[in-house]
Amino acid sequence: MVDRSSQGLQMTGDGHRDNPPVFLQRRIVLPNYHGEKLVGILHETGSRLLVVVCHGIKSTKDQIPMVALAAAVENIGISAFRFDFAGNGESEGSFRYGNYIREAEDLRAVIQHFRGIGRAITTIIGHSKGGNVVLLYASKYHDVCKVINISGRFDLAKGIEGRLGKDFLERIKRDGYIDVYGRKGKFQYRVSQESLMDRLSTDMRAACQSIHGNCRVLTVHGSEDQLVPVTDALEFDKNITNHKLRIIQGADHEFTLHQAELATVVLDFIRECPDQGTSRL
Incomplete structure (x- = not known):
């Protein structure tokens, strides 16, 4: 199902039209x-x-850096698709904490859909949890030549206390779930014991080591990321065979003030061999 929502014209650097192609955004x-x-x-x-651009936990296709990255890819003449995982944004389904493998299968459905209509997937990009998802995809399906992991977490056993509290294991074993509230006391989502165990059992080290050597992986991380420490990026670098690491100085988890720099790093990586989407590893 395809609906046209908007269109725009590409401009030259001085703002004038130069035989511009028509760029469309379609739902x-x-x-x-x-x-x-x-x-x-x-x-x-x-x-x-x-x-294909993938968002992180409790995020959507319409937040940064997903929108900025898709627009940057569009501006170099390559089509881009940003979407909501099931249970997020506009997509159907229930939100699930953890759920990494299932989201990798959502990505698989997207890729298969576009391949079925003749598209060549050159690169998959994921931010935060989405970074984990694209790596998990590459570890299972050896059919994408370029993967970009932005702000992904290497050790999924870490970072849980910040959301669920220090005693999260005892509480979830006792009650079977933990409800997460925002700073103003508003309910955000429920974490089931099953979904927590799903996260804790997702082995990123094994996944990284299963990525085919012909698949090129870029990890981009901000030096001032307060949610996922930059040391996680170093672990990806140690465990992925064909890997490139870029640390953007001063950038936070979302690259809030560094969108242009992030886009430049990502586009440089995509441009290296943009026609590899037809390859089979």
Whole structure:
């Protein structure tokens, strides 16, 4: 299901039209393997090449840096697709804490959909939890030549206390769930024991070591990331065979004040061999 939502014209550096191609943004709805509808925005350039952009936990396709990255890819003439995982944003389904493998299967459904209509997936990009998801995808499906992990967490046993509290294991074993509230006391989401165990049992070291050596991986991390320490980026660098690491000085977890620099790093990596999306590893 495809709906046209907006269109724009590419401009030259001085703001004048220079035989501009028409860029379209189209809302696309497609099913995952559980019959849930996934909703995304296709930045259409007319190119057969396509980059897929994945968001992080409790985020959506419409937040930074997903929108900025998709627009940056569009501006170099490659189409981009940013979408909401099941249970997030506009997509159907229930939000689940953990859920890394299932989200990798959502990504699989997206990739298979676009391949089925003749697109060549050149790169998959994930931010935060999405970074883990694209790496997990690459560890299982050896059919994407470039993977970009932005602000992903290497050790998934860490970072849980900040959301659930220090005694989270005792509480969830006792009650079977933990409710998470925001700073103003508003309920945000429920963490079940099953979903917590899903996160704790997801082995990123094993996944990284299972990525095919012909798959090129870029990890980008901010030096001032307060949610996921920059040391996690160093662990990815140690455990992925064909890996490039870029630390952006001064950047936070979302690269709030460093969107242009992040886009430059990502585009440089994509440009290296943008036609590799047709390759089979």
